[in-house]
Amino acid sequence: MSEKGKKAVIAARVREARLAAxxxxxxxxxxxxxxxxxxxxxxxGNRDITAQELSRMAEIFDVSVSWLAGEGADKVDVYDNxxxxxxxxxxxLKPADLERLLKxxxxxxxxxxxxx
Amino acid sequence: MSGENTKMLxxxxxxxxxxxxxxxxxxxxxxxxxYALCQSMGIKVRFVDIGSMEGVYGRGEAGTxxxxxxLRPLPRRVFTCAHELGHHTFGHGSKVDELLEEALGxxxxxxxxxxxxxxxxxxxxxxxxxxxxxxxxxxxxxxWEARTASPIQMYTVxxxxxxxxxxLIGHLRHSLNxxxxxxxxxxxxxxxxxxxAEILGEAVADPLIVADERWALGTLDAEVGTLLxxxxxxTAENERIVAPQANxxxxxxxxxxxxxxxxxxxxxxxxxxxxxxxxxxxxxxFAEYRHLERADDDDV
Numbered sequence: 001m002s003e004k005g006k007k008a009v010i011a012a013r014v015r016e017a018r019l020a021a022x023x024x025x026x027x028x029x030x031x032x033x034x035x036x037x038x039x040x041x042x043x044x045g046n047r048d049i050t051a052q053e054l055s056r057m058a059e060i061f062d063v064s065v066s067w068l069a070g071e072g073a074d075k076v077d078v079y080d081n082x083x084x085x086x087x088x089x090x091x092x093l094k095p096a097d098l099e100r101l102l103k104x105x106x107x108x109x110x111x112x113x114x115x116x
Numbered sequence: 117m118s119g120e121n122t123k124m125l126x127x128x129x130x131x132x133x134x135x136x137x138x139x140x141x142x143x144x145x146x147x148x149x150x151y152a153l154c155q156s157m158g159i160k161v162r163f164v165d166i167g168s169m170e171g172v173y174g175r176g177e178a179g180t181x182x183x184x185x186x187l188r189p190l191p192r193r194v195f196t197c198a199h200e201l202g203h204h205t206f207g208h209g210s211k212v213d214e215l216l217e218e219a220l221g222x223x224x225x226x227x228x229x230x231x232x233x234x235x236x237x238x239x240x241x242x243x244x245x246x247x248x249x250x251x252x253x254x255x256x257x258x259x260w261e262a263r264t265a266s267p268i269q270m271y272t273v274x275x276x277x278x279x280x281x282x283x284l285i286g287h288l289r290h291s292l293n294x295x296x297x298x299x300x301x302x303x304x305x306x307x308x309x310x311x312x313a314e315i316l317g318e319a320v321a322d323p324l325i326v327a328d329e330r331w332a333l334g335t336l337d338a339e340v341g342t343l344l345x346x347x348x349x350x351t352a353e354n355e356r357i358v359a360p361q362a363n364x365x366x367x368x369x370x371x372x373x374x375x376x377x378x379x380x381x382x383x384x385x386x387x388x389x390x391x392x393x394x395x396x397x398x399x400x401x402f403a404e405y406r407h408l409e410r411a412d413d414d415d416v
């Protein structure tokens with residue numbers, strides 16, 4: 001992947017993870033002690049993100065650094081032996097919602113890159 | 117499940133709920149902030165805007181998570197969170213492919229094990245959120261009796277524990293054996309909508325939380341749009357909540373939550389005080405971020 005393409009993937013994942021965490025750009029900027037436009041520029045793919053910022057963002061958004069950096073599977077592997085789930089009325093979950101759920105779970109995890 | 121088996125599971129759930137409170141240094145009487153409890157146990161709680169699910173519990177190499185549908189009413193989210201915490205406590209969980217198979221009811225034995233787990237988690241949630249002594253005290257402290265309580269009294273106590281009106285009735289009827297079947301049915305017949313109309317003098321669709329002078333938790337969770345019936349002379353220290361009208365004829369002061377953030381509310385002339393924590397309506401994100409303040413230009 002080109003540098004430009006990689007930056008775009010990171011930008012998209014930062015935005016996706018921030019929204020999923022329930023934070024505004026302003027709130028993230030305050031947590032990282034950045035100016036708000038910096039977060040906006042990162043999400044727009046117009047500013048490089050430092051390794052330290054990436055690591056701190058992964059912590060704040062509770063995603064793995066590797067996922068935030070555009071690596072790792074987009075969706076959880078249903079045959080993953082280490083992942084255990086409990087859910088009631090799963091049969092009522094619409095297929096599209098199940099897809100979303102598995103995507104959310106795939107993104108989550110500690111900064112070491114382990115999945116929940 | 118047989119009646120005897122059900123009783124045994126309910127007792128197991130009750131004992132586990134007592135131990136959970138005990139392990140975290142919580143008493144067996146007060147209402148509990150279930151999200152803070154999960155956080156103290158290292159469990160991430162996250163709200164997702166998926167409408168066709170209630171909640172999911174998951175654990176893996178890097179940690180444990182509870183996912184809750186943000187599209188359910190606040191009390192339902194609280195109860196589902198406690199239910200998922202029950203799964204955690206009992207070590208429930210299946211591999212994803214197995215879970216999908218269970219959900220489709222592949223075999224009778226799988227189905228039965230699944231039902232027993234669900235019953236355990238459900239009973240655990242009831243006892244954790246509405247401990248026997250706490251429920252008894254909540255009625256007695258107000259000079260009420262659970263077995264004869266009026267719908268408004270029942271609603272007030274349900275708000276106190278952060279659960280739905282019908283959830284409290286179900287717990288009193290089935291787990292605590294305090295309500296007769298007839299009384300439980302009569303109370304359910306009235307319904308929260310009619311109770312809100314009686315309290316407010318008009319039919320309103322918005323959720324209403326009643327926090328009277330005996331409110332036992334230092335915090336009160338609401339979301340934008342929630343109505344809060346607080347004691348007379350209750351005064352908010354900022355405008356996260358506003359009072360659209362003067363005191364109600366039936367007593368109490370009605371507020372509406374309007375902005376995310378935290379506001380301290382006190383009652384003039386008394387020591388009554390509570391932190392009202394307001395989140396956006398149907399907040400999506402981690403529980404710990406739900407009440408964060410937002411700047412005026414923080415809209416994305």
